Amino acid sequence: xxxxxxxxLSDGYKSYFSIAPALDxxxxxxxxxxxxxxxxxxxxxxxVRADQRETDQYDQRSKHCLxxxxxxxxxxxxxxxxxxxxxxxxxxxxxxELTCRNTLDRSIIDPAKLPRDRIAEVSRLAVxxxxxxxxxxxxxxxxxxxxxxxxxxxxxxxxxxxxxYMGAVLLAQRHGIEYxxxxxxxxxxxxxxxxxxxxxxIGGPVEHRGQRIPSVxxxxxxxxxxxxxxxxxxxxxxxxxxxAYKH
Numbered sequence: 001x002x003x004x005x006x007x008x009l010s011d012g013y014k015s016y017f018s019i020a021p022a023l024d025x026x027x028x029x030x031x032x033x034x035x036x037x038x039x040x041x042x043x044x045x046x047x048v049r050a051d052q053r054e055t056d057q058y059d060q061r062s063k064h065c066l067x068x069x070x071x072x073x074x075x076x077x078x079x080x081x082x083x084x085x086x087x088x089x090x091x092x093x094x095x096x097e098l099t100c101r102n103t104l105d106r107s108i109i110d111p112a113k114l115p116r117d118r119i120a121e122v123s124r125l126a127v128x129x130x131x132x133x134x135x136x137x138x139x140x141x142x143x144x145x146x147x148x149x150x151x152x153x154x155x156x157x158x159x160x161x162x163x164x165y166m167g168a169v170l171l172a173q174r175h176g177i178e179y180x181x182x183x184x185x186x187x188x189x190x191x192x193x194x195x196x197x198x199x200x201x202i203g204g205p206v207e208h209r210g211q212r213i214p215s216v217x218x219x220x221x222x223x224x225x226x227x228x229x230x231x232x233x234x235x236x237x238x239x240x241x242x243x244a245y246k247h
């Protein structure tokens with residue numbers, strides 16, 4: 001991707017998408033519908049439900065972000081959630097702590113020894129099928145591939161997954177989170193490294209809807225490490241999220 005094209009990432013994003021926290025019951029319901037459509041109806045990871053909504057026990061202590069198209073009629077595109085520790089039982093594990101309890105390298109970082117109100121987990125990223133029709137994307141709820149960044153002749157950028165991750169990070173930041181954990185596809189750290197985002201693997205792979213690697217991101221200071229030309233996109237997503245809290 002050419003430098004001039006990268007400089008316009010924010011404008012390119014705004015012309016197609018808008019992200020917001022799911023603050024009202026209608027928006028949260030839309031998140032649950034997206035998750036059911038992707039995880040249950042399409043991919044078969046969860047059981048199909050009569051109400052066409054996918055939820056679990058962690059949603060009660062989660063915040064969600066919802067990505068929609070920017071133009072009328074507004075259509076849902078994808079979602080992500082941030083799971084916080086239980087305020088009534090801080091030692092209750094986050095989902096990844098159960099899934100990866102035998103593969104975490106606690107010499108790198110031990111989530112059990114961190115301040116529990118400073119850790120959270122990104123999960124349930126889901127993008128509706130019509131927005132991920134390319135080869136290799138059909139069997140994953142949200143994916144970034146080598147070709148998503150294009151080249152000088154054919155510039156591209158993975159707006160959808162990047163904006164969902166950025167939205168989740170900014171939600172975590174808003175709630176005072178310092179360490180944000182996630183189960184990622186093995187090459188995600190490499191892809192995000194191109195943006196200046198440091199995702200550190202913290203253990204061996206596990207089988208969880210495909211091979212996944214437990215990883216951690218440091219929320220505070222992430223903006224400072226971003227590549228200069230990615231910062232306008234971050235700022236735009238930040239502004240979109242913040243505007244929802246002011247209404």
